[in-house]
Amino acid sequence: MMNLRKFKTVVAALTAFALGIAVGPAAAAGDEDVRMEPAPVSRLDVESLQRGARTFVNYCLNCHAAKYMRYNRLTDIGVDIPQIQDNLMFATTKVGDTMTIAMRPADAKAWFGAPPPDLSVEARVRGADWLYNYFLGFYRDDESATGWNNLVFHNVGMPQVLWELSGSNRLVTKEFENVHEAEGAAIAAKGLAKVEHRAGGKVALLTLTGDGKGSQPEAEYRKTVADLVNFLDYMAEPAKNKRISLGLIVLLYLGVLFVFAYWLKREYWKDIH
Template identity: 40%
Template sequence: MKKLMIALVAAFSILPMFAVAAGGNVHLDKANYDLSDKASLQSGAKLFMNYCIACHSTGYQRYGRVATDLDIPEQLMKENLIFTDSKIGDLMHNSMNKKEAAQWFGAPPPDLTLVARVRGADWIYTYLRSFYADESRPFGVNNTVFPEVGMPHVLEELQGISTPTFEVTTDKNGVEHKKVVSLTSDESGEMSSDEYDEAVLNLVNFLVYAGEPNKLERQGMGVWVLAFLFVLFIVSYLLKKEYWRDIH
């Protein structure tokens, strides 16, 4: 019975690893974001407000909190980063009607407050750089990370249009399968490839911040907690030796 219980515990322990492994085989590029870089966060917030919030809200964040955390003057936030009649203390919702959005896109665009915690920064970074032209899709684009995505390439004016190069393989049943192996930009965007990558990284940085605004504070506090526990361990050990020295 004991061996059976150990086997069951081991099986359930490794199941999550198989689930992650089965989640997809798309290569994800590393997003080297930096939550201490206020300039990057401010640029990411600007991109989000200009290109994303019309469809995607961050409904668990407030305009005022973002302005304070990112060192954005309140008046500047009101004049340049709030495009509705929302007040500075309001949650960052948009005015898109969910029923209409479901008709346009197939499903209402999700709230992005926690997207970096759910998907991961690397996934977002790669996804926003992996759109390519596909006339068979409703918005004329597809994505290597999220095939048959229902979202248009909202950053197209910055990146331009990418053309895919396919690898065609035939399975044992004679059915052909096309796989995108590379993307080539037409350089028609306002930014160069390097500039666009940096802009996307700034946007990812902002979304990581949005998912956990106090992450840096938590990590900094964690160092002090570990240091305290280390000192407490030493004191406890010496106290234990003092109490037990007559017995041992």
């Protein structure tokens, strides 16, 4: 039997763990100085999920794994097995395999300064909005090791791997006398913007501007990113789609039941009125 002290320790550990989970995403998303755009994603849009899966296996699986995702699970979003084998599998030949990669974490750390984390449940850690803005937030920075930096993730070790699609963004810095002016300008800028407090009480507003050299025009790149984030969000919790469709069926059933119940009630009360 577990003695009381042990029990208390376990309870304390579990509480800390639960709090960590509760606080984690809030802290990650709650960086007050960054104004993010909401991610235009819909996890019931199967075509968007398929496009996102394609981008994911083409551009992300070189460095990141998704070890809780099996290739044959992609059948859930309407891709059949031959399509998976022909178009989506590069690292393995077995559709029952999980999405692992050949790179060793130690090598990755040496190359990038930080190992690329597994992305299976990344969307639960960061949230869809953060991920969407992360992929809008890359810009050229000659001082960083990879030549890239990110407005949402300062000094990130990951290069902008979608740069051929997006082109290269440049950082635009404007200084303001106080935080209210800077916040106002951030709202007026409408997109992703970061307000940074500088020495001497000055406040800087950081935004990005594209060079227009990407193979996709900006609106199309945003769609590509939205599809990718949609897929990351789906992958982090595939069963949620089942829950949503089950919920809709239940509501439909209740709706039909209501019609009959109402009709029955009218029948019963007809003679009394």
